[in-house]
Amino acid sequence: MHQPAISDYGFISDCRSGALVSRDGSVDWWCPDRFDSASVFCRLLDPAGGHWRIAPLAASRVERAYRPDTLVLRTVHHTPEGSVAVTDALAAELGARGHQLGMNSPAVLLRVVEGLTGRVRMHLDFAPLPEYGLLTPYLHEQPDGGVLATTGSVALVLRGDGQVLRVDGDRVGHTFEIAAGQTIGFDLAYAPVYGPPAARLDPVATLAETARAWEAYREAHHYDGQYIPQVRHSATVLTGLTYARSGAVAAAPTTSLPERTGGDRNYDYRYSWLRDFSMTMDALWVAACPHEASRLFAWAARSIGRIGDAPVPVLFGLEGERDISEHAYPHLRGHAESRPVRIGNDAWRQRQLDVPGEVLAAVWRLHDYLGETFDEELREMVVGLAEQVAAMWRLPDRGMWETRDTERHYLSSKVLCWVALDRAVKLAPRLGDRADPRRWAAIRDEIRATVLREGWNDRIGAYTGAFGSAELDASALYLPVVQFLPATDPRMRSTIEMVERELGTDAGLVRRWNNDPAGFVLCSFWLVECLVMTGQRDRARALFEKVLGQANDVGLFAEQIDLRTGAQLGNTPQALSHIGLINAAWRLTDPTTA
Template identity: 35%
Template sequence: MHWGADGAGSGPVDERDADGYADLRSYAAIGDGRTIALVARDGRIDWLPLPEMDAPPVFASLLDAENGGCVELCPDEDFTVEREYVAHTNVLTTTFTTASGRVRVTDSLNSGIAGRLPWSELARRVEGLEGSVTMRAAVRPGTALNTVSPWVHQTSQGPVLRVGDLTLAVRTLDAAEVTEGDRRIDVTFTTSPDSRHLLALVATEREPLFLPPAEAIDAGIDRTIANWAAWSRAFEWDGPWDTAVRRSTLVLKLLIHASSGSMVAAATAALPENPAGGKNWDYRYAWVRDSAYALTALFRFGLREETHGAISWLLSTIRRHGPEPRVVYTLDGGPVPDAEFRDVPGWRGNSPVAIGNDAATQLQLGVFGDLFAIVALYVANGNVLDAYTGRLLAGVADLACDRWQSKDSGMWELPELQHYTTSKLGAWVALSKAVELSEGGHVPGDHARWRSEAMRIRHWVEDNCWSAERGAYVWYPGSDQLDASIVLHAISGFDRGERMSATLDALREELGDGPHLYRFSGAEKEEGTFLACSFWMVSALTLCGRVGEALELMDELMGSANDVGLLAEMLDPRTGDFLGNIPQALSHLALVNAAITVSEAMDSAVA
């Protein structure tokens, strides 16, 4: 069965394997600006950290089917499924059809009147459509990857669930039967035409638990739908691939941490990039790179609050931990903890399960370019830097002048230090943008030095990183291998001429598999194709004047998403299976920016 990005999924439920794990393509995402839940096609929520996205996951059967915990809700008989998001929202509807009737479940992580709620509120409305359907539900907290042991605690207000520092309560509307175990709460009810039931969960951490009436939680679903619809009305887009662009932007909004303005790289941790195991990382942190790409899209769509929030978070974070920018920070702007490995099975037995990320300690020169690209874009959209930020950036530019000559881990965060081509070009972007900002009066400092070093980097890349034999820019000097991230420097403007065009052809020949690209030479032996690279290729082809090829490629890539429009980090090109963490910001950002690039090229051609 093939699921496209432009249609709602329908048909029989994808079966879980014998150990209880669902296919990664089966998940939809809902969120509230603080956290994200993944809902499988069979109605089970297999991933939900509380109260924040980077918190220990209290529901994590995605990584530990037996003890990870989940929130179940489905008919107590065989069923088929149709599902889709409520139009212009991140609220999900799933319609179950059984031999005895039909029922619709609406899933929402509720928001409040003035934005996010001060507690977490998961609401699952159940509406009877036809016949009579018995629904079974269970709230089964897990062990937070074997770090705590949940239990049911009796209070004067009824039972609550305790999981470490979390307190959770189940709220129901017209439930037929509620039973308690020592670590779970089960609910059973029977629908009829026009009936309405509710399964809800409210949670707080290290604070009292507010218990809203079930009726208020149910009404909160409608308010949340209205809030999402109001946000979507501020979204400006009249270009091609409308459905995929709008869904991707709604996904990106889910991945923006409302409390800080940072953007999480992905909602999950430790999902495998390699089906054989060994490449399972925690992406619930904020990469400077992702923020840079996000602002391009957010400015284009006229979204003001998100753009200012993102740049304010980034600059204040660098100010706290600088002067040299780090690759990645926690969502609240702190240092990312080193990776630790948890003793749990992992998705379909794929281990290790890593929490934390060692990328924070790496030198990646590209981060200099990402930072200055963000700031230059902010200024280009009519905004003004404060004096402190100007001085901070001048110091970072001076650092880039010295640091660009160092070996680093490259964009792909590899253990082997090299003079990676795209790393040098990251420093080139930083210094080129620093000159522009200085000439515009936004950044003080000696821009003559910055200009000189930028030119030195350009000559170094042209002399050392171009291979006439390969007809391409190579991964690093002395190598004959290729790196797909070079396409970003058609986008940056370093080269949109014959050399870059020839490199695009070489990449598609060596790293291509259908419309997709692997990250670098040899990657096909240990991971899937990297979806962002495929969409970056669309942008690069466009900017090199090959718009017809870009249009054809973009149309092919539209089949990459699952039935509700979500993209993972990677794809197995032979099966279409998702690999890596989901939903992945970089994949959706690359799709959106490719659509913007093609649309602007088409508009220019008409003009």
């Protein structure tokens, strides 16, 4: 079976879970209970992994786009017989408006087929394989013409307006015609076997209601900077990656899409990373509202809990779960034969010294919103993180890119230790008697001196990725973003120029290191920010627009872009890529932003 490219997928969400829909009309990924639950379709990771396709029988030319300010995806197929549109969405709760979006999503996948011209023969192919393809369900024809699929703990009910669906072995194959002006709605409802029955909704009416819910949500969030359409779309993607019940933002809705085709760097990103925290907070502050930022902050504070001797994990489950141990699924072939397929992410076990800096930078971002006096739990968290950094900053760690080899003294980790204590010193008046700003400031200054001495490489003429290393690393671009050094500092400016020359490409992409075969989208947007901060606004704008051109046809970014082919790589859509877009657009709008 054909397996589409990563860039062929559009993303739909109900702020509980996400689904990926290919250009050829196939839903190839859906984890209906929540983003990090087991899938019922996983053709994304194996050509035989289960899917639900609706498309013309004849070959078609495809155009697709999101309804503005929504994650309602409309795909138009032009065939020799005529044209037809298929509109896909995950249903919002009826009547949901504003911040209610996603709080009580019914877990229903909507697909509405609309005849535009002529008379087009369509085919529906429904082949669910729950639990990442480990289970083959029983399919039962229903009196109303629908089909019930049950296995393990999963029940799925497929229905179509006026359609009688027939079971053929372990799938449903159904051919129908649609004429210009005619509309046929299909819905697929999920429910746990041992719980309430699956919701029954009118797919056409619910699709319209879902679009209104998204539009109302975006209308309540204003962005007044440059590149308004792109920023609003990226903000909508971030909303779609938010698990509404907790406020956590998933790094991506997918697992194991490869960073290198055929390689083994295939990781599960369906969790929320504290390392991304301050960047995410900045993006929400710019393109959403304080409510969204404060909900994410509250989730992080609850997830971190009381600070002990162990380092705070770099990531958590969407409801604050700490143990998300990693398992390989050898029965899946992987996307483009890229193995292993992983469920869970063992990065939660790593020592990541940059985490407290990201959290305390976010506290500083929100400090006026949080009030002049912090409550006891917030005071304890800030003081605990500051003390942890004071005790641990000299240790090596795994670094920003979560290497799975030897721990090192990574530059970005030490800089984020400086950020943690710098922000803690600024927050000290709100922290009560346990605050120790004089000692924190002394350690902060020691960290700074160490970074300036050990992180600089005279031969390279740049700050490198780790102390004593001669290898350039694009993470050095983060130093001006977190205000460790001004971008105009002579050594920092030299580093920016070296990264652009040695790690940059004509396409505007920036690799993380020299032997990286792909551009890392976030690093490209960091370079935009650095160019703005060095006064090179025209070059920054040109670079920003080049990177925008690397998005797929519906404005989505995966994690990386292949330098040779331009193909998207890694999990998609990637929150950090869209966060980088928002923050770079705001930097172009207001170069003094911090």
